[in-house]
Every structure is written in C-alpha cells, then in structure tokens.
Amino acid sequence: MLAELVEEALKSGRRVRFRASGASMRPAIRGGDLITVAPVPIEDLAVGDIVLSRVGPKLTAHRIVAIERLPSSGGGPPSPRFLLRGDAAAVDDLPLPAERVIGRVVAVERKPCVLASRIIHGSRRERIERWVSILRRRIPTLFRKVP
Numbered sequence: 001m002l003a004e005l006v007e008e009a010l011k012s013g014r015r016v017r018f019r020a021s022g023a024s025m026r027p028a029i030r031g032g033d034l035i036t037v038a039p040v041p042i043e044d045l046a047v048g049d050i051v052l053s054r055v056g057p058k059l060t061a062h063r064i065v066a067i068e069r070l071p072s073s074g075g076g077p078p079s080p081r082f083l084l085r086g087d088a089a090a091v092d093d094l095p096l097p098a099e100r101v102i103g104r105v106v107a108v109e110r111k112p113c114v115l116a117s118r119i120i121h122g123s124r125r126e127r128i129e130r131w132v133s134i135l136r137r138r139i140p141t142l143f144r145k146v147p
Contacts, residue, residue: 003059006052017037023088025086034110035109049064051084051103052102053096053102062084063084065084079097080098082098
C-alpha cells in the first residue's frame with residue numbers, strides 16, 4: 001500500500017519522505033534513515049544518481065551504474081534502460097526500463113545529521129573521497145579532552 005501511495009505522489013509532482021529499510025545501499029542509505037525522493041525527468045538522470053524504482057510489488061532505491069540507449073522500434077528517439085546496483089551489492093540488478101524509474105533520492109536524514117545530495121551522488125571514488133574528508137574533520141573532535 002505504501003508503494004502505491006509513494007508512486008502516486010511522485011507521479012503527481014510531489015516529493016515524498018519515508019523511512020528506508022534494508023541494507024543494500026549501505027553506507028549511503030541505512031535501514032531506518034529518512035529519505036526524500038523527488039520526481040525527475042528521465043533525461044535528467046545520470047550515472048551516480050540514486051533512483052527509486054518499482055521492482056515487482058515493491059520500491060527499491062539503488063544507484064545508476066550505467067545507462068543504455070536502445071533504439072526504439074518506431075524510429076523515434078532511443079529509449080533509455082538503466083543498470084542499477086545497491087552500494088553494498090557485488091553485482092548489478094537486472095536492466096530496468098525507464099518507465100519503472102519513479103524518482104531520484106535527493107536527501108538522506110540520519111540522526112544526528114542530514115546527508116546532503118552532494119554526498120549521495122557521484123562516482124564511487126568521489127563518494128569515498130567525500131567520506132574520508134568528512135571523517136578527517138570529525139575524528140579530532142572525538143578525541144578532544146572534555147574539562
């Protein structure tokens with residue numbers, strides 16, 4: 001039921017926010033994090049984006065690892081097909097037609113902070129570099145002596 005409500009809200013142009021479950025997107029998204037998903041035109045999607053898609057009866061948020069352009073049978077513009085993968089997964093999901101992608105994850109909220117979209121987007125190397133940068137700033141504060 002939640003999947004249908006989320007999908008309907010996104011199709012009508014509204015953002016949705018809900019609690020994620022599962023561990024396939026660790027460390028970017030953990031079970032219990034609040035994620036915000038916004039509607040997005042298919043042509044605006046890029047490799048590195050985390051998208052919400054319908055896979056059978058449920059919704060899944062995974063990262064785009066490749067976009068294939070397939071020639072259309074009617075001679076029109078090529079229709080994209082997406083290869084997705086959870087950050088914690090070793091293999092790609094099955095190719096997904098564009099009509100199954102229903103939104104892009106734009107924010108992840110985890111107590112005590114909000115992870116902006118700049119942290120959850122980008123290549124694997126860029127994401128690792130951002131996490132290392134954040135850790136370098138935070139580690140010294142963990143070991144500060146409290147008077």
